[in-house]
Amino acid sequence: MTDPAPVSVDALLARVTGIFEGCGVRPDAAASVARVIVAGERDACKSHGIYRIEGCLKVLAAGKVNGQAVPRLHDEGRAVVEVDAVGGFSNPAFDAALDLLDARARDTGLAALVIRDCLHFSALWHDVEALAGRGLAGLSMCPSYSFVAPAGGTTPLLGTNPFAFGWPRSSGDPYVFDFATSVAARGEIELHRRAGTPIPEGWAMDADGNPTTDPEAALAGAMLTFGGHKGSALSTMIELLSGAMLGEFMSREALDFMGRTDLLPRHGALVLAFDPTVFAARSGRDPLAEGEKLLDAIAEQGARLPSQRRFRARAAALSDGILLSAAELAQLDRFETEGLSAVAG
Numbered sequence: 001m002t003d004p005a006p007v008s009v010d011a012l013l014a015r016v017t018g019i020f021e022g023c024g025v026r027p028d029a030a031a032s033v034a035r036v037i038v039a040g041e042r043d044a045c046k047s048h049g050i051y052r053i054e055g056c057l058k059v060l061a062a063g064k065v066n067g068q069a070v071p072r073l074h075d076e077g078r079a080v081v082e083v084d085a086v087g088g089f090s091n092p093a094f095d096a097a098l099d100l101l102d103a104r105a106r107d108t109g110l111a112a113l114v115i116r117d118c119l120h121f122s123a124l125w126h127d128v129e130a131l132a133g134r135g136l137a138g139l140s141m142c143p144s145y146s147f148v149a150p151a152g153g154t155t156p157l158l159g160t161n162p163f164a165f166g167w168p169r170s171s172g173d174p175y176v177f178d179f180a181t182s183v184a185a186r187g188e189i190e191l192h193r194r195a196g197t198p199i200p201e202g203w204a205m206d207a208d209g210n211p212t213t214d215p216e217a218a219l220a221g222a223m224l225t226f227g228g229h230k231g232s233a234l235s236t237m238i239e240l241l242s243g244a245m246l247g248e249f250m251s252r253e254a255l256d257f258m259g260r261t262d263l264l265p266r267h268g269a270l271v272l273a274f275d276p277t278v279f280a281a282r283s284g285r286d287p288l289a290e291g292e293k294l295l296d297a298i299a300e301q302g303a304r305l306p307s308q309r310r311f312r313a314r315a316a317a318l319s320d321g322i323l324l325s326a327a328e329l330a331q332l333d334r335f336e337t338e339g340l341s342a343v344a345g
C-alpha cells in the first residue's frame with residue numbers, strides 16, 4: 001500500500017462539508033461545523049479534529065441534533081444578546097451571532113452572547129480567535145457531560161468544561177489559550193483507548209476511586225480536575241455561569257437528557273466580548289501596546305505562549321497540507337459513500 005499523501009486544508013474542508021451535507025445538514029450549518037473540525041485537524045488538535053465527525057454523525061443518526069435547524073437571534077438592545085441554536089450545532093449559531101456580538105461589544109465595551117440549546121462538540125479557541133481577529137478580547141466557556149469528580153470527591157459531577165481566552169495583538173497571531181478544566185479533554189482519553197496506549201498518571205480514577213492509567217477504566221470512572229481545587233473551582237464557575245445562570249443544562253443534566261455518554265452533549269454556552277479601546281479610553285494608554293509589552297517579555301524569557309504550537313502547525317498545514325492516516329482516509333471514504341448508515345448499530 002502506498003503511503004497516504006497530504007491533503008490540502010481546502011480539499012479537506014470540502015470533503016468534510018460534503019459529508020455533513022450528505023447526512024442531512026443544511027449547507028450553511030455543514031460549512032460551519034466542517035470549518036471548526038478541519039481547523040482542529042489543521043492546527044494539530046486531534047482531540048477535536050476529524051475524529052469528531054463520527055460522534056457528530058452518531059447524534060444525527062440518533063435524531064438528537066437538528067441538522068436543519070436555523071439559529072434564531074434575540075436582541076433586546078441589551079449588552080446580553082442571545083442566539084437559540086434550536087437543537088442544532090453550536091457552530092452555525094455562533095457564526096450567526098458573531099456580527100451582533102461584535103457590534104454590541106463596540107457599543108457597550110462588554111457584551112455577552114448566550115447560545116441556547118446547542119449540540120456542542122468543538123474546541124473553543126475558534127470563537128475567541130474570531131473575536132480577536134476583530135480586535136476584541138474574548139472569553140468562551142460551556143459545560144459538557146458530568147465525567148469529572150470535584151477535587152476531594154470520587155463521583156463524576158462536573159463537566160470537562162472548557163475555558164478559552166483570546167487577546168488581539170497589533171501584529172501577528174492573537175494570544176489565545178483554551179483548555180479543559182479537567183486534566184485533559186475526554187477526547188484525549190478516547191484517543192488513547194483507540195490507540196491501546198495508557199493515559200498518563202494523574203488524569204483519572206477508576207469506578208472504585210483508585211488512580212488508573214487504563215483509558216477504559218478512566219472512561220468508566222471519573223476524570224480529575226487540573227490543579228486540584230483550583231481547576232475544580234473554575235469548573236464549578238463554568239457550570240454556574242454557562243449552565244445555571246443561562247437556564248440551560250449543567251453537565252449532569254446534559255448527561256441525563258442524552259442518556260448515553262457516546263452521544264455528544266446538548267447544552268448552552270457563554271461567550272463574552274470586550275472592546276479594549278472602550279475600557280482603556282479614559283486612561284490615555286493604548287491597551288494593545290501595553291499588552292504587547294507583557295507578551296514580548298514572556299517570549300523574551302524563552303517561555304512559549306499558548307497556541308504557538310497550534311499556529312506553527314497551522315502554518316505547516318497551510319503550506320504542506322495535512323497528513324491523514326490510511327485509516328482516517330478510509331473512514332472519510334466510508335462516511336462519504338454510506339452517510340449515516342456508516343454509524344448505524
Ligand code: NDP
Pocket residue numbers: 045047048120121122123124125142143144160161162163164176177178179180181182183184185186188304305306307308309310311
Ligand atoms: P491542552 O492541554 O492541549 O492545551 C491547553 C492550552 O494550553 C492550549 O492553548 C495550548 O496551546 C496551551 N499549552 C499547552 N502546553 C503549553 C506550554 N508548554 N506552554 C504554554 N502553553 C501551552 O488542552 P486540553 O486537552 O485541556 O483541551 C483541548 C481542547 O479540548 C480545547 O480546545 C478545548 O476547548 C476542547 N474541549 C472541548 C470541550 C467541549 O465540551 N466542547 C470539553 C473539553 C475540552 P497549544 O495548542 O499551542 O499547545
Ligand code: PYC
Pocket residue numbers: 047120121122144145160180184185186187188265
Ligand atoms: O473532549 O472533553 C472533551 C469534550 C466533551 C465534549 C466535547 N469535547
